[in-house]
Amino acid sequence: MSRQRYWGTPIPIIHCEEHGAVPVPEKDLPVVLPQDCVPDGSGNPLNKREDFLACSCPVCGKPARRETDTMDTFVDSSRYFMRYCDPKNDQAMVGAGTDYWMPMDQYIGGIEHAILHLLYARFWTKVMRDLGLVKIDEPFTKLLTQGMVLNEAFSRTTTGKQYFWAHELDIARDEHAKVISATAKSDGQPVTYEGWTTMSKSKNNGVDPQDLIEKYGADTARLYTMFTAPPEATLEWNDAALEGSYRFLRRVWNFGLKLAAGNPAPGTAASYGKQAQALRREIHTVLRGSTTTTSACSTTRWCRAR
Numbered sequence: 001m002s003r004q005r006y007w008g009t010p011i012p013i014i015h016c017e018e019h020g021a022v023p024v025p026e027k028d029l030p031v032v033l034p035q036d037c038v039p040d041g042s043g044n045p046l047n048k049r050e051d052f053l054a055c056s057c058p059v060c061g062k063p064a065r066r067e068t069d070t071m072d073t074f075v076d077s078s079r080y081f082m083r084y085c086d087p088k089n090d091q092a093m094v095g096a097g098t099d100y101w102m103p104m105d106q107y108i109g110g111i112e113h114a115i116l117h118l119l120y121a122r123f124w125t126k127v128m129r130d131l132g133l134v135k136i137d138e139p140f141t142k143l144l145t146q147g148m149v150l151n152e153a154f155s156r157t158t159t160g161k162q163y164f165w166a167h168e169l170d171i172a173r174d175e176h177a178k179v180i181s182a183t184a185k186s187d188g189q190p191v192t193y194e195g196w197t198t199m200s201k202s203k204n205n206g207v208d209p210q211d212l213i214e215k216y217g218a219d220t221a222r223l224y225t226m227f228t229a230p231p232e233a234t235l236e237w238n239d240a241a242l243e244g245s246y247r248f249l250r251r252v253w254n255f256g257l258k259l260a261a262g263n264p265a266p267g268t269a270a271s272y273g274k275q276a277q278a279l280r281r282e283i284h285t286v287l288r289g290s291t292t293t294t295s296a297c298s299t300t301r302w303c304r305a306r
């Protein structure tokens, strides 16, 4: 689990010529890294830090060298959440807080976590269980693997592969909006349609949330991304549907304004007109449904009714 990098959890070992690898005594833990190392690309900068390297052997007291390898990042990510349950515990790594909060109710992560972090975190938990540090057997109760957001990608291969932004192209589509052909506006020459792929900086098919926020506002960006597909499903980006979310919010806004015009003073329910009372009742029914059930059934019913 070691790596030859400066910034990581130090491995608390001291190397003595006579006694070999000796653990740092518990009273001297934790080993603290210097924070002013400047990596210059020529290996682990800790190897040049005499103030870090020089120490004495815990067994014989003679000059010794400190271990400069650090632990892989997964060592930290496999257990930090248990420390969060007991952040102020200065007697132990985990304690009563961990017994109370763990296992975690809901894990949210991309599919790449399935073979990396989830595996290591479970392994780590089981070691802690075997050492008697925690009572749990599994760290996570439920897993939600969030879906990817896809967008269309267009490229051309000449000397290397070049990707185009959609706005740089003239794109012909059939009646189902499927791409028939695409040409670059700059030279009128065809480009290759690569289909739906994950958004990527290198493929020029990403969408910057800041642009959406500037054009439509944060509510539209949020509504679109949360409503278009369930969180675990793959989402194909669609500018037209984004416009639809914007129009929907405007309709809600105008509807509210119209009602408010007849009922200018926000106050007690009794001071509301009939329509506003009905709306207020509906809103509170939805609120109750969304806070007391885990499914979105009442929201769906509300949407269907309109």
Ligand SMILES: [Zn+2]
Pocket: 016, 017, 018, 019, 020, 057, 058, 059, 060, 061, 062
């Ligand atoms: Zn020694």
